[in-house]
Amino acid sequence: MEFTNFIARYPESTNVPEAALLQAQAEFKQGKLTSAITLLQTRKARAGQLADQYVYWIGEAQFAASNFPAAAETFISLVRNFPDSPLRLRAVVEAAAASMQATNAPLAAALLEDANGVFQLAAQTEATNELVVRGQLLLGQARFLQKDFGAAARILKSIDPQSLPAPLQWQSAFQLFEVRLAAGDLDAALAVANHLLQIAQLQNNDARRAEAASLKAEVLELLNRPDEAIAAYHENLATNAPAGQQQRALLEEARLAVARGLANARPALKQFFAQFTNSPARDVVLLTLGELTLKAAAGPPADTNGLQEARMRFDQFTNVFPDSPLIGKAYLDRGWCLWLAGNTTNSLADFETAAKRLPPSPDLAVARFKMGDAQFAQGDFAGARKNYESVADNFTNFPDVGRTLGAPALYQTLRACMKLNDMAGADKALAQILKVYPASGLADNSLLLFGEGLSDFNQPARARAEFERFQTLFPDSPLRPEAQLAVARTYEQEQNWPVAIGQYEKWLADYPTNALRVQADYALAWANDQAGHKTNAFLLFTNFVAQYPTNDLTPRAQWWVAGYFFNEGDYPGAEKNYKFIYQNFATNDLACQARMMAGRAAVGRQDYRGAIRDYFRELEEDTNCPMELRVQATFAHGSALMRMESTDTNNPLANFQLATNRFSEICQLYPTHELGVQAWGEIGDCDLQLANYDAATNAYAQVINSPVANIAARSQAQIGLGQALEKKAAGLAGDDQKALLGLALKNYLDVFYESNLRDGEQADAFWTKKAGLQALPLIEGLGESPPENFFNRMELWLPQLKDSLEKARAALPAAKS
Numbered sequence: 001m002e003f004t005n006f007i008a009r010y011p012e013s014t015n016v017p018e019a020a021l022l023q024a025q026a027e028f029k030q031g032k033l034t035s036a037i038t039l040l041q042t043r044k045a046r047a048g049q050l051a052d053q054y055v056y057w058i059g060e061a062q063f064a065a066s067n068f069p070a071a072a073e074t075f076i077s078l079v080r081n082f083p084d085s086p087l088r089l090r091a092v093v094e095a096a097a098a099s100m101q102a103t104n105a106p107l108a109a110a111l112l113e114d115a116n117g118v119f120q121l122a123a124q125t126e127a128t129n130e131l132v133v134r135g136q137l138l139l140g141q142a143r144f145l146q147k148d149f150g151a152a153a154r155i156l157k158s159i160d161p162q163s164l165p166a167p168l169q170w171q172s173a174f175q176l177f178e179v180r181l182a183a184g185d186l187d188a189a190l191a192v193a194n195h196l197l198q199i200a201q202l203q204n205n206d207a208r209r210a211e212a213a214s215l216k217a218e219v220l221e222l223l224n225r226p227d228e229a230i231a232a233y234h235e236n237l238a239t240n241a242p243a244g245q246q247q248r249a250l251l252e253e254a255r256l257a258v259a260r261g262l263a264n265a266r267p268a269l270k271q272f273f274a275q276f277t278n279s280p281a282r283d284v285v286l287l288t289l290g291e292l293t294l295k296a297a298a299g300p301p302a303d304t305n306g307l308q309e310a311r312m313r314f315d316q317f318t319n320v321f322p323d324s325p326l327i328g329k330a331y332l333d334r335g336w337c338l339w340l341a342g343n344t345t346n347s348l349a350d351f352e353t354a355a356k357r358l359p360p361s362p363d364l365a366v367a368r369f370k371m372g373d374a375q376f377a378q379g380d381f382a383g384a385r386k387n388y389e390s391v392a393d394n395f396t397n398f399p400d401v402g403r404t405l406g407a408p409a410l411y412q413t414l415r416a417c418m419k420l421n422d423m424a425g426a427d428k429a430l431a432q433i434l435k436v437y438p439a440s441g442l443a444d445n446s447l448l449l450f451g452e453g454l455s456d457f458n459q460p461a462r463a464r465a466e467f468e469r470f471q472t473l474f475p476d477s478p479l480r481p482e483a484q485l486a487v488a489r490t491y492e493q494e495q496n497w498p499v500a501i502g503q504y505e506k507w508l509a510d511y512p513t514n515a516l517r518v519q520a521d522y523a524l525a526w527a528n529d530q531a532g533h534k535t536n537a538f539l540l541f542t543n544f545v546a547q548y549p550t551n552d553l554t555p556r557a558q559w560w561v562a563g564y565f566f567n568e569g570d571y572p573g574a575e576k577n578y579k580f581i582y583q584n585f586a587t588n589d590l591a592c593q594a595r596m597m598a599g600r601a602a603v604g605r606q607d608y609r610g611a612i613r614d615y616f617r618e619l620e621e622d623t624n625c626p627m628e629l630r631v632q633a634t635f636a637h638g639s640a641l642m643r644m645e646s647t648d649t650n651n652p653l654a655n656f657q658l659a660t661n662r663f664s665e666i667c668q669l670y671p672t673h674e675l676g677v678q679a680w681g682e683i684g685d686c687d688l689q690l691a692n693y694d695a696a697t698n699a700y701a702q703v704i705n706s707p708v709a710n711i712a713a714r715s716q717a718q719i720g721l722g723q724a725l726e727k728k729a730a731g732l733a734g735d736d737q738k739a740l741l742g743l744a745l746k747n748y749l750d751v752f753y754e755s756n757l758r759d760g761e762q763a764d765a766f767w768t769k770k771a772g773l774q775a776l777p778l779i780e781g782l783g784e785s786p787p788e789n790f791f792n793r794m795e796l797w798l799p800q801l802k803d804s805l806e807k808a809r810a811a812l813p814a815a816k817s
Helices: 002-009 016-029 033-046 048-064 068-081 088-101 105-113 118-125 130-145 149-157 166-182 186-202 206-222 226-235 243-259 262-275 282-297 304-320 327-340 344-357 362-377 381-393 399-419 423-436 443-456 460-473 480-493 497-510 517-530 534-547 554-567 571-584 591-604 608-621 627-643 654-669 674-689 693-704 711-729 734-752 765-782 788-797 799-811
Strands: none
Touching: 002 016, 016 033, 016 048, 033 048, 048 068, 048 088, 068 088, 088 105, 088 118, 088 130, 105 118, 105 130, 118 130, 130 149, 130 166, 149 166, 166 186, 166 206, 186 206, 206 226, 206 243, 226 243, 243 282, 262 282, 282 304, 282 327, 304 327, 327 344, 327 362, 344 362, 362 381, 362 399, 381 399, 399 423, 399 443, 423 443, 443 460, 443 480, 460 480, 480 497, 480 517, 497 517, 517 534, 517 554, 534 554, 554 571, 554 591, 571 591, 591 608, 591 627, 608 627, 627 654, 627 674, 654 674, 674 693, 674 711, 693 711, 711 734, 711 765, 734 765, 734 788, 765 788, 765 799, 788 799
């Protein structure tokens, strides 16, 4: 203010240039750098003999404002334009310092190494000048950054340590350490590290002593002397080292101990925690102890006891150090313990707490990622996607996060989108992966997964385009065979069997030893079956069973082979193949079904007794068999009894009564089940054979009136009811007989004229024809007038009987008259 006032009052004073310079220096000291620079530049033309100082302070202000390129140029201009200025040496050193800050080491070296320059002339005559020493240190650093380690070492060694002020003694030795270490001269680096320790001890500087001990430990570790490295780090735990150095020493000591065996690390940490009760690093010690225990227990396989011990450490941490800046990390680590133990619900709670307590950091990204994993495991795909997207989008200031979690986060986002049926979101995540992480191990996985998702959503053409893009983008990917196989599957989805077959055959030729060959072999056989190439399919499935006797797909291939024999009427061959399935793959989901089909094959070859003994009864008594199949076995048992000759010579129909008992069990246990309804129909058939006509009509009525019986079952029952009425009528005469026959005819005609249909049903052709054939004799026998509609419909349904039907029509009374 005073200088401002002076200049205002005495603008023509010869002291104005000095006043303006001092005013600018005052602005500089207050951090008003722009004002200082403006003032100096404005008045520089009238600075007179102070012009060099004006330029110098402009450079200083630019340097303080971090405008290093401008500062360097300003200092250089001072050296160039003021050959007699006493500030030239300082200016060239400051120009070199600004160049170093601007990462222009070559310019700094050129300024300081110019043989005819100010600096080199001063270095020859004033070697102990502090500015010369600082310049030498800058030159050594410049050569170091240019990887000219030999030159850097020579420059630094040329400095007389006795001429250095205390701060520069440390700097000089530290730079020499960096040079020796970078050059790989570890023994020399170790010697310099010991010298740094001596400097720190002489200066009684605990922070530098701790740093020197850490540097020494680093070199010892590189020299493969881990015990000495641990001892060097341990010095920082037993001295007044700053908390940060204690923490670093502890972590590095633990790391080295872990590398030599976990048992070496944890006892030392426990001892430290108990011994140094006032150490500011106690929270770090406890956290590290827990993390080492967690690392040892993580597996795989996970050590349950170790996870419990690690969790106990983190519980202790949250109780003892609730206000520690590391509390968020403790919750994150405890979440890991729970996650690895399979406790996803409680792990999610800890990951959430960690996310709230951690600062923006890579650890926060991990907490968010694990929140997503826990939510994904619990089926909360929307929540999981939100956290994965947070990791991918919100940690761009942390390169390590992008490098380690960026691609996995986008990959998991893609998976979550697919679970949510959000293919647009999945497409966006895929595009990011391919753009930002094209070389990651997940890029090809992601594209393949996306294509598979499109395939799952029944978009085979789009899926095929993605699989083909995969092969273009990742020609050398180990997943290429999987992608090419997926292309073939898209044709299978479109039921384009000829192309699918060609694709599978090409794949097998291209990848004869690939692990996916078993899937391709099976798919080729299946495609041939669907294309109607039954002979080819039979050969392929038979070869599959022989080539892969223990594969998970083998039971299904064997099932197809067995079905082929069954459909061809080769019941012994079918029985043999079905039997092979349940005997060799007892735990497979086809085992019980195979036993059932083996029984049906035995029935097909008319071995009813063997079918019951070896298959149906075994299934009925097998509590591991699904209940639905056990009921089918009981039904098949009853059906086999109906076909089997009785061993009771006095009662040849005894088996029908036994069959009725089996069917009755089903009716009682499953009265509303489809098989329960069918069982009533079988009971009606048995009673019909046993001449229990009233019982038969009651059984058939159960089917006809059932709300769950389909049209085929009801039509069959109505025809059975008509047959029972006919047989009962045979024992009567006159009007009683005629009434029953008329009622039988009515049931046949109900089926024939489709009067028994319910809403939305279509007539069953077989039973419609059967009903017509059953009705025809009654129409002829009752001698009634010929219903024209009946004969017309009969000729429509059974055109092959037209001639005989016309004769029957003509033979009726109305036709004769």
